[in-house]
Amino acid sequence: MELTDGDLIARVLVDDDQHAFGELVRRHQSSVRGLLRQLTRTDVALADDLAQNAFLRAYKNIRSFRGEARFSTWLYRIAYNCFREDARRRKELVGIDEEQLQAERDPQVADPGLRHDLMHALNLLPLHERSAVLLCCQNGLSHEEAARVLDIPLGTVKTNVLRGREKLKRTLAAWKPE
Amino acid sequence: MDEIKHEDWLDRQLREAAPYIDDEGFTARVLRQLPPPRHARRSFRGAILLTITLLASVLAYLLSDGGRFLVVAITRLTTLPMLWLFVLALGSGILVMAGGIIAAVSKTRELQS
Numbered sequence: 001m002e003l004t005d006g007d008l009i010a011r012v013l014v015d016d017d018q019h020a021f022g023e024l025v026r027r028h029q030s031s032v033r034g035l036l037r038q039l040t041r042t043d044v045a046l047a048d049d050l051a052q053n054a055f056l057r058a059y060k061n062i063r064s065f066r067g068e069a070r071f072s073t074w075l076y077r078i079a080y081n082c083f084r085e086d087a088r089r090r091k092e093l094v095g096i097d098e099e100q101l102q103a104e105r106d107p108q109v110a111d112p113g114l115r116h117d118l119m120h121a122l123n124l125l126p127l128h129e130r131s132a133v134l135l136c137c138q139n140g141l142s143h144e145e146a147a148r149v150l151d152i153p154l155g156t157v158k159t160n161v162l163r164g165r166e167k168l169k170r171t172l173a174a175w176k177p178e
Numbered sequence: 179m180d181e182i183k184h185e186d187w188l189d190r191q192l193r194e195a196a197p198y199i200d201d202e203g204f205t206a207r208v209l210r211q212l213p214p215p216r217h218a219r220r221s222f223r224g225a226i227l228l229t230i231t232l233l234a235s236v237l238a239y240l241l242s243d244g245g246r247f248l249v250v251a252i253t254r255l256t257t258l259p260m261l262w263l264f265v266l267a268l269g270s271g272i273l274v275m276a277g278g279i280i281a282a283v284s285k286t287r288e289l290q291s
Contacts, residue, residue, distance in 0.1 A: 016215045016216035022208075025204070030198050030201075034196045034197075034199055038196070052204070055208045056208065056211055059212055114191065115191075115195055118195050122192075122195075134192075137188070138195070138196050139196075168188060
């Protein structure tokens with residue numbers, strides 16, 4: 001029988017079982033790294049560094065996980081905070097802004113596929129809309145969970161998702177199925 | 179109706195645009211960076227405490243003229259009236275029990291939070 005996230009967390013808390021924590025990392029690494037890759041606009045190395053940092057922070061603070069939300073939601077929140085802190089630090093250090101980052105990382109490959117257009121359209125969204133769309137539409141979080149992750153009011157999340165989706169729909173209008 | 183279909187289509191495309199990322203050593207890298215397990219840290223702390231206690235005991239024994247104060251204290255204790263001995267035993271028992279309860283409560287809170 002497979003252990004639940006709750007069982008594994010209990011093992012980490014009671015016995016400081018690092019194998020149990022390893023299993024939690026294995027289970028959630030894909031979604032956390034995926035989210036960070038999208039947030040960093042496909043900068044794989046940076047996203048993986050941030051993901052590593054997020055899991056280490058999760059291990060150190062696992063006692064503050066109260067089980068009110070899903071473990072994945074709690075992890076997303078830590079990952080998002082790591083991303084935000086890093087973005088702030090980079091901006092302070094080298095004075096780069098979102099638009100500059102986008103220009104640097106925008107893939108200029110001649111890929112006419114829907115996937116490429118979708119990623120491009122996502123990258124065009126401002127960070128607050130992109131994060132809300134990624135969490136709710138891609139990672140399947142409820143609006144309430146996304147509000148907790150992003151630490152913003154529920155109404156703002158709903159607005160950001162709505163606006164983000166509208167923009168994506170407009171950009172991808174040519175791909176709309178009949 | 180078309181609008182709902184389009185939204186479903188968009189959500190599906192977004193989900194498919196996030197394929198499963200293979201671990202490729204990621205978990206191992208995270209585990210390598212974790213601090214040593216608590217029981218290892220605990221046993222190290224235990225060893226330090228034991229050494230300090232032993233050193234302090236030896237020092238106290240040497241400074242107190244071979245532990246003469248213990249003999250004096252026990253002699254005094256035997257001369258105490260029965261009631262005082264009873265009160266002393268009861269007080270020590272309550273003190274130890276209170277310590278145990280406090281430790282149990284704090285451990286329970288730690289595990290619940």
